[in-house]
Amino acid sequence: MPQDAVTLARPAGAAQAARRRNYARRYAWFVVPAACVVIAVILFPWAFTLYVSGFDWHLGSERRWVGLDNYVRLFADARFGWAMLRTLFYTALAVVAPMLLGLAAALCFHRRFPLRGLARTVFILPMMATPVAVALVWTMMFHPQLGVLNWLLTQVGLPPSMWVYSADTVIPTLVIVEVWHWTPLVMLLILGGLASLPQDPYEAAKIDGASAWQAFRHVTLPLLAPFIVVALIIRSIDALKAFDTIYVITQGGPGQASETINIFLYLQAFAFYNVGYASAVVVVFFAIIMALAALLLWTRQRVRVT
Amino acid sequence: MSGRVTHTAPRRTPLWYRLRRWLGRLGFGLAVLALISPAVLVFLWMLSLSLKTELDNTAWPPVFLPDPPTLENYREVFARNDFLLYAWNSVVVSVTATGLALLVGVPAGYGIAKMRAMRAAALILIARITPGLSYLIPMFLLFQWLELTGTLLPIIVAHLVITVPIVVWVMISFFEGLPGELEEAALVDGATLWQAFRHVAMPLARPGITVATILAFIFSWNNFVFAMVLAGRETRTLPVAVNNMLTFEQIAWGPLSAAALLVTLPVLLLTLLAQRQIVAGLTAGGVKGA
Numbered sequence: 001m002p003q004d005a006v007t008l009a010r011p012a013g014a015a016q017a018a019r020r021r022n023y024a025r026r027y028a029w030f031v032v033p034a035a036c037v038v039i040a041v042i043l044f045p046w047a048f049t050l051y052v053s054g055f056d057w058h059l060g061s062e063r064r065w066v067g068l069d070n071y072v073r074l075f076a077d078a079r080f081g082w083a084m085l086r087t088l089f090y091t092a093l094a095v096v097a098p099m100l101l102g103l104a105a106a107l108c109f110h111r112r113f114p115l116r117g118l119a120r121t122v123f124i125l126p127m128m129a130t131p132v133a134v135a136l137v138w139t140m141m142f143h144p145q146l147g148v149l150n151w152l153l154t155q156v157g158l159p160p161s162m163w164v165y166s167a168d169t170v171i172p173t174l175v176i177v178e179v180w181h182w183t184p185l186v187m188l189l190i191l192g193g194l195a196s197l198p199q200d201p202y203e204a205a206k207i208d209g210a211s212a213w214q215a216f217r218h219v220t221l222p223l224l225a226p227f228i229v230v231a232l233i234i235r236s237i238d239a240l241k242a243f244d245t246i247y248v249i250t251q252g253g254p255g256q257a258s259e260t261i262n263i264f265l266y267l268q269a270f271a272f273y274n275v276g277y278a279s280a281v282v283v284v285f286f287a288i289i290m291a292l293a294a295l296l297l298w299t300r301q302r303v304r305v306t
Numbered sequence: 307m308s309g310r311v312t313h314t315a316p317r318r319t320p321l322w323y324r325l326r327r328w329l330g331r332l333g334f335g336l337a338v339l340a341l342i343s344p345a346v347l348v349f350l351w352m353l354s355l356s357l358k359t360e361l362d363n364t365a366w367p368p369v370f371l372p373d374p375p376t377l378e379n380y381r382e383v384f385a386r387n388d389f390l391l392y393a394w395n396s397v398v399v400s401v402t403a404t405g406l407a408l409l410v411g412v413p414a415g416y417g418i419a420k421m422r423a424m425r426a427a428a429l430i431l432i433a434r435i436t437p438g439l440s441y442l443i444p445m446f447l448l449f450q451w452l453e454l455t456g457t458l459l460p461i462i463v464a465h466l467v468i469t470v471p472i473v474v475w476v477m478i479s480f481f482e483g484l485p486g487e488l489e490e491a492a493l494v495d496g497a498t499l500w501q502a503f504r505h506v507a508m509p510l511a512r513p514g515i516t517v518a519t520i521l522a523f524i525f526s527w528n529n530f531v532f533a534m535v536l537a538g539r540e541t542r543t544l545p546v547a548v549n550n551m552l553t554f555e556q557i558a559w560g561p562l563s564a565a566a567l568l569v570t571l572p573v574l575l576l577t578l579l580a581q582r583q584i585v586a587g588l589t590a591g592g593v594k595g596a
Contacts, residue, residue, distance in 0.1 A: 125577055241438075
């Protein structure tokens with residue numbers, strides 16, 4: 001349960017610390033209702049998933065305790081391996097592109113210009129839009145014969161693309177939607193960082209005769225690094241979690257060409273009703289996300305020190 | 307004061323310098339245009355598709371401006387697809403899930419901020435970053451067993467997974483930012499902890515509560531996967547209902563776009579109206595978090 005973060009640094013302060021802890025404990029009642037909800041809808045499902053992952057359990061038939069068998073099966077399952085690789089590929093693209101674009105956009109929106117507020121509001125609209133609605137519009141735009149995107153390509157002299165209808169292009173195409181959808185969040189996080197930067201180093205750089213690029217490279221970028229890392233953490237986790245748009249647009253197809261871990265998990269659980277096996281996928285996926293978050297947090301600590 | 311000096315200064319600058327600055331501005335303007343045009347164009351195309359006949363929607367080359375615009379697609383959406391029932395389901399789910407989250411989440415945010423309970427805060431953060439899909443297997447099994455799958459209750463409960471962490475998280479950062487002196491004064495005057503919270507801290511945190519409400523509502527409204535798995539025929543929320551239109555009417559683009567636009571319109575309007583609060587909430591949670 002919630003604990004007081006006061007540390008018992010000095011023996012002399014022990015009594016005082018105990019009093020502070022006592023004082024803090026009086027606030028515990030404020031947390032009780034939310035703690036009950038969190039236990040019921042968050043912690044219980046975690047524990048139950050871990051429990052179910054020990055069963056060979058198809059919905060509708062008898063369940064059988066198999067211990068770690070599901071995990072052994074999982075690591076031998078080529079379909080899961082491919083899903084993992086696809087997730088990695090998708091995540092890499094869906095992190096790098098929004099980070100670069102988001103940084104550029106934040107630098108633009110940090111400058112003053114007429115109608116800046118309006119432009120920024122329009123820029124963040126995609127992020128708040130309902131993913132399913134957005135995915136449906138993109139599906140129509142990707143249509144190989146009638147879609148507006150192929151018309152645009154032919155107008156500038158490029159050959160039409162198969163977009164999500166070809167195994168070769170489906171993942172980069174889905175990343176386009178992800179970039180469109182989530183670059184605004186990266187922009188906002190970095191823009192918040194830019195607004196909090198001190199002005200003195202820039203004046204010093206100016207006096208030293210630094211060019212705009214040098215000021216950016218040697219002043220802005222190092223000062224901004226902690227915010228960039230936070231944006232990176234959030235973006236990486238969101239990219240790993242991507243489900244709605246992929247499911248609506250391709251449902252993992254064509255064939256299994258866009259079947260990421262999330263889609264694999266969904267199909268195992270709610271199309272094949274293979275709940276024991278799917279629970280093992282959840283546990284592995286959860287571990288991956290936690291490991292990634294820990295790694296990135298560790299990076300953040302290092303960035304802060306240097 | 308020094309207006310004269312700054313006013314005359316640019317006139318003395320050489321022509322090439324002014325030209326370069328002018329070109330720089332033009333380039334910058336084009337960059338901003340390039341940044342916002344994908345957002346604008348996708349939404350405009352959605353609107354255009356929803357206002358055209360099926361003939362125009364499948365024309366090659368594409369017809370961009372609806373001529374004449376027709377509301378037939380919207381009429382069809384309302385007439386055929388139980389759209390109003392699903393809209394009502396969405397409203398009930400999002401409002402209830404947000405309301406319950408505020409009820410438990412605002413005091414919790416206060417308590418965690420006061421206790422500096424970093425472990426509880428970390429737990430909330432973990433809950434926020436785990437994929438929604440990972441909560442669904444236990445919930446699906448449980449609600450089937452309880453035979454509640456034909457009601458909205460499972461969907462509301464599942465949506466608490468999204469709304470409670472958002473509310474708690476935003477409220478922690480807001481209550482941490484408040485000065486504690488006023489509540490301490492109230493406590494010295496003999497108020498109980500609850501009274502100090504209810505009548506001193508909570509009114510001060512009203513902007514934070516607004517932010518938490520807006521974000522929780524939007525994320526609940528936009529959620530797809532929970533209702534996708536837990537909803538029956540009568541209990542679908544709008545995103546699920548609209549997705550089902552795609553699977554059954556492959557090429558009816560007009561009604562599909564009209565429905566998609568109707569689903570996302572409340573959220574877009576809310577974003578336009580409360581842009582400042584949304585930005586504050588997302589960046590406070592993001593930058594302070596992790």
